[in-house]
Every structure is written in C-alpha cells, then in structure tokens.
Amino acid sequence: MMAFDVSNNTETLPLVSVLIPAFNHERFVQRCLDSVLEDPYPAKELIIIDDGSTDKTADRIADWVATHCMDLPIEYVRRENRGIAATLNELVARASGEFLRPGASDDYLLPGGLDAQVRYLLTHPGKGAVIGDSVVVDQDDKKIHESGMRDLHRANKHLYRSDDGIRRAIISQWAIGGPVALMRRSALDTVDRWSEGLRIEDWDLFLRLAARDALGFIDVSVCAYRIHGANLSKTRHTPTRVINLAESRQVALRRACLFDEPYRTLLRAQSHYIGAKIAFLQRQPSPLVFHLLAYLSLVVLSKLRVPSTNPRAEAT
Template sequence: MAYDVSASAAPPLVSVLIPAFNHERFVRRCLDSVLEDPYPAKELIIIDDGSTDRTGALIADWVATHCMDIPIEYVQRGNRGIAATLNELAARANGEFLRPGASDDYLLPGGLDAQVRYLQEHPGKGAVIGDSIVVDQDDRKLHDSGMCDLHGADKSLYCSDDGIRRAVIRQWAVGGPVALIRKSALDTVDRWSEGLRIEDWDLFLRLAARDALGFIDVGVCAYRMHDANLSRTRHLETRLGNLAESRHIALRRAGLFDEPYRTLLRAQAHYIDAKIAFLQRRPGPLLAHVAAYLSLVLAARTRPPPPTPHAGLP
C-alpha cells in the first residue's frame, strides 16, 4: 500500500524504535520489515541492550548495508532493561509518532500508514493499537489474530472509550508491539516506568485513563512465538513475579480512574491474587480472592460510567 501524498503533502515522521536483546536469529527479519513497509517518512533507531550473542554484530552489518536507504541511529551499550531502553529510544527520536518494536517480531506492510491516518483523524488520541498475526520461529503463521486467538479478546469492546477502558483493565489482549504513540502523549502521561517487566500494561492504563487510546482492526505486526518467550511464560517463579507486579500496577493506577473503572481495577487486583494463590496451591486465599473479585465486579455494574467523556490529550 502506497501512502497517498495528496491527503497530506508532508506525511509526518514516524520513528521506529527497536530495543534489541539476544535475538540473533530474528533481528534481520525485524529490520528488513522496516524497509519493506511503504510509509515514506520514517527513521529507525536501534539500541542493542547488552546482547551476549551475535545480535549487535548482525545489526551493525545491516546498518552498514542500509544506511543510505533510511535515516538510522544505532547504539550499543550495556544492559539496562526494556523500559529504560524504550525511554532512551523515545528521547533520541525525532518523529511526531513513535512505533516501538521488538527485535524478534516484525512490521507488516501498511500498518504504519493505517495507524498514522488514525491519529491524524483523531487528534485527541495519544496512541492507537492494532492487531497482530502470530508466527513461529520459522515464520510459519500460527494465528490470524493475536488478540482473538491468543487472548480470546472481544474486539467490539475496543470500539468505544468505555470499552477500551474495560478491556485494558480486565483483559489486556495485546500480542506483540502493536502501538503507534504520539510523542507528545509521553510528555502528558510520562514514559515507560523503569524497573517494571509489565511496562506496556502500565503505560496503556495511563493512556486509557485519559481516553487517549484508540484501536484499528488491522494487523500491524507479526508477533513471534519461540522457545525463549514460551519458556518465560512457563517458568513458575517468573509467572509469580509477573503476577505480583501486575497486582501492584493495578492498585497503583486505580486512582487515575473514575468509577466504575476504579472498582474494576481493585477487582482485577483480587483476580490476580487468586491466580497467585492457585499457582501456590493455597485454596483458602484463592476462594477469598475470588469472592472479593466477584463482589467488586458486581459493585462496578451498579455504577454507570461518567456521562461526559474525558477530553483526551490537549
């Protein structure tokens, strides 16, 4: 899909941000996809976050080959973690819009165009998410929709601000890096919270609290499932750590929301506690948290959403 320059004589610059770490098998496909997307006004910023395999060398070779094809900035440094790396990438970006990626996933052609158009048509939105396809380590397609096939999402919820708030709070169904973010939005809601492993949910809760998050039903990236990310989801201590962090985020961000969403976030904290108790095989706390969760969900249903929507970003 070619960008229609008649709709905008000077298409806005998109900064594609790639935090790379130990993805020597996949990083070339990720970088190639940035060139393959036909959107004309883009730059590529890459940080190798302390890789211990050949990721850094492969990126350097790719940059040397393609440095005349697209503006590129490449940084190699020690490991600081995903949130710190995303914040540094955003600080280095020149674009009006930021497209965070991942070095094991890749962009789908046309996704940038569709997301830019959405944000141009919705100036009150700070970010827009799309869907993903799901592929394996050999690029074989596993699913047509990361949202529906991996997470069982109801996409109809994402068609309204109320629905997006409820979806982000109760079932964050984003598979892969599928967001385009207005750079000015990060000045309003802060950037990625460093030290967190669930940094994306935290950011999008803050955006949803301002009605600043939109959705398009377009596949904008390929989310890759492979041995490394599957092993993280199966490891008990990792799962417990992620759940504990999610509970902390839910309680920390509840104050940003009006009712009934504040109560829904408190309910979600109990739901997460129930998952923790289940994994730890503690039936008493499990039943107590399930009861608290159901009670709060019922209470939230008696509190209608505010009649006047938030104005979004200035």
C-alpha cells in the same frame, strides 16, 4: 485501505520514528529490521539500541546498518544492559518523529501498518495512541494465528470500538500481543513514558493512556508477533509467572486512582483476580477463595457504580 501517495513530498507527512530495543535475538533481528525498510510509508527513521546482548545480535545489527545506512535515517547504539523500560525511554529521547512506533527485535512490521495507524491519528487528534492487531508466527515465520487478539488472547475485539469498551478491555482482558501501537510523542510526555524497573511496563503505560481516553483501535494487523522458545519459557516458568503477576497486581492497585467509577472498582476487582491466579500457582487454597470472592463482589459492585461526573484524575 488507501495508501499514501509516496510520490508526494515526504516532508508533508509526519515523521515516524521506529524504535527497536534489541536483546539476544540474533536469529530474528534481521527480519525485524528488514520489515522497517520494506514498509512503504516514506517518512520514517529507525532508532536501534542493543541492550547488552550476549549473543551475536549486535553484530547482526551492525552488518545490517552498514548495508542499509543510505536507505533511510538510522541511529544505532550498543551499550550495557539496562532493561526494556529504560531502553524504550532512551529510544524516545533519541527519536525525532512526531509519531513513535515501538517495536521488538524478534517481531516484525507488516506492510501498510504504519500507513493505517498514521491515518487514524491524523483523523483522531484527541487520541494519543492507536493499537492494531497482529498475526502470530512461530520461529520459522509460519503463521500460527490470524489474529493475536482473538485467537491467542481470546479477546472480544468489539470492545475496542468505544472508549468505554477500551477501558474495560485494558483493565480486564489484556490482549495486546506484540508491538502494535503507534503513539504521539506528546502523549508519552503527558503520561511520563515507561515506568523503569517494571517487567510489565506495557500494561502500566496502556492503563495510563486508557485513563485519559487517549487510546484508539484499528482492526488491522500491523505486525507479526513471534512465539518462540525464549518467550514461551517465560510464560511456562511458574516462579517467573508469579513474579510478573505480583507486579501486575501492584500496578492495578497503583493506577486505580486514575480512573473514574465504575472503572476504578473494576481495576480493584482485577487486582483480586490476579491475586487468585497467584494463590492458584502457589497452591494456597484459602487466599485463592478470598481473592475470588473479593473479585466477584467488586465486579457486582462495579455494575452498581454510577459513572463519576467529576473530572478524571490526572495520570502521574
């Protein structure tokens, strides 16, 4: 992978706005911010919102901004808690860049990731966003997995090499771990940004992008996705898992209309697969059997569906 010639005038390069929603990550946020500064891509700005942290995250950010305010353009806002989707939407509204790189205050960028993703979007003008892979680290920055997609989520990365494969992967094998996307501002304007009030706002957004064939992929690790006590506890807490899965099922049902066949039927099948997971966690055997049978039937039906020749429905 060739790097940009940073000796060139940075005004000729598209501006990337790195967007950091921060919440209760006092231990990790400095590493996150350092990584933005360390990335060699020169045309960038940093927008940070502390979303009502109750620990010392806001103080850590303020100290870092005071130290590095002359090193790159920075905007920092501290306010009450409004949730991740509202914070991401506000970050986009404050950003000036043609390209937007959402981050997370407990993860960090890997050098060269911005370069690779900007190059992809510049050479693929029909794509609204591009995702990469991640490495997975623990709370002490020790590498756990070389590939978040392959090793953590057991995904087949070969699927992501075509529009058909990306659609199938986003629908049936969600494997986007960490902040791995670079997006065109215009693409977010088209699909109405993040849906506020959702816990799984990322899957909802990527479904809307995939429905338009607006999503690309590069097999490059662009960030470090951190696994630590706080996010592990969320995935292990059964009531929280049930709430998240129930929301995922509603998203699948709501967004099915955006897709042509056979993807529409696949997304309906996925809603039943999620329903089976909920029934299993709640120890409800009859709903479990019902959802599994419905899932298998719809998967078979999707194989018989002829791809639609009608224009795709517009994302709303």
